[in-house]
Amino acid sequence: MSNLKNKNLNLPIAIISIVIPVVVAVLFVLPKPDIETGFDVRVMPFFHALLNSATAVLLLASLFFIKNGYATAHKWANLTAVILSVCFLLSYVTYHFLTESTKFGDMNHDQVVDAMEIAAAGNIRYLYFFFLLTHIVLAVVIVPLVLFTLLRAFQGDNARHRKIARFTWPIWFYVAVTGVVVYIMIQPYYA
Template identity: 80%
Template structure:
């Protein structure tokens, strides 16, 4: 692996941190291609929830490891969590490239949530949209935070790594957990 000790990677991290949400946003407005992918793409959100669950478990393990002085295990738990997050991102982008977004409360699966469906869902939709909104916003925010946390760790800048990791960990954990909760809440409408 290249020596990151004295490298300034602020610009590449900024570019990645802007490019990812921009690419995802563009996917939501592009027309969906008529492709046969050989499997039911409606299974992908479940896969995303599994990845988010595993990431949350790894983050808890990472915290446990560092609190108990197991630096190597801490490192591998975090690198595995990052790997799962990359797989999640690639799968998420693929899913939204291939399909229209599912609408919360769309009981008849026609792509429209009418007044009857809104009434049937009730006030739970406010909780769903709150969780979804905070999940999305913090998912954008967490990308540079994770990258800077990793960079500081690889640079052996432990003081700065700890400082940013104390903020990064709870946000990343929240994003992972809310990803699962949002999936559970919208799953009946796929």
Template identity: 45%
Template sequence: MNNLAQERKYRKIITALSIVIPVAVAALFGVNLRDLGYNVAPLTFLPPIYASINGLTAILLIAAVIAIKKGNKKLHEQFNTSAIFCSVIFLLMYIAYHMTSDSTKFGGEGTIKYIYYFILITHIVLSIIVIPFVLTTFLRAKLGNFENHKKIAKITFPIWLYVAVTGVIVYLMISPYYV
């Protein structure tokens, strides 16, 4: 089976994951286990951890670009695989936090409030959009389709980096309002 046929085979999985992940996150975001009567402790210690994981993801993505520019494909692959792993860990922690803790409201006023919501909204929208890009970019590399991998990576990298960096910024902006 050639690379194009293999990619078509996996395209359905990528499409399914690109839909299921945001829908599941949105659905679980509205579920608080404590409100449902479960005796679980709020996981209020998680936000600084998952914000740090976002920061680590950004560093890994930059390191991956540096590695490939130096011709080190193996290190490039390791950095990107680690960035995907970090993104999955972030997502699991984010869901766990929101399923056990009350949402925190941003308390800033004036211009900073609009800046915060602009960053937050673009972060959320791009975090959904980047899912199929990351999966397709990764798949093309795994299948050895490096020409098409490189083309999509030029789109994936800045979006994914923006999501990782703005995740940290959103945390820093809202952290004074955590209870």
């Protein structure tokens, strides 16, 4: 890791931080291919919720470890959380490449939420969209924060690592938890 000590990785981190949300956004407008995957992709949102849950638990463990002086355990909890987040991203991109998005309230699965379905969903829709919107916005923000936080740790720049981690941890934790909340709320509308 010492070869990272003097490297300026701002540009690669900026590129990654831009490419990821652009690719995800493009997935929502591309036509879905007619590909036989050999497995039921409808299980993937549950898998995503499991990955987000595990990430949230690892982040809690990471915070506990660093507050109690277990730096090595802190490091491994965070690296594992990053690996799970990368797995989530790859699985999420695959799922949305292969399937149409589920619409909150779409009880008949016709990709249209009509007035009756809106009424049936009730005011919980506003809470769902609040969690979804904040989750999406902060998921975009968290990518460079996590990458810069990790970079500072690998560079041995503990002061800057701690400074940025104070912002990274709560945002990352919120994104992980709201990923699960959004899944639980929309799960009844999956086909």
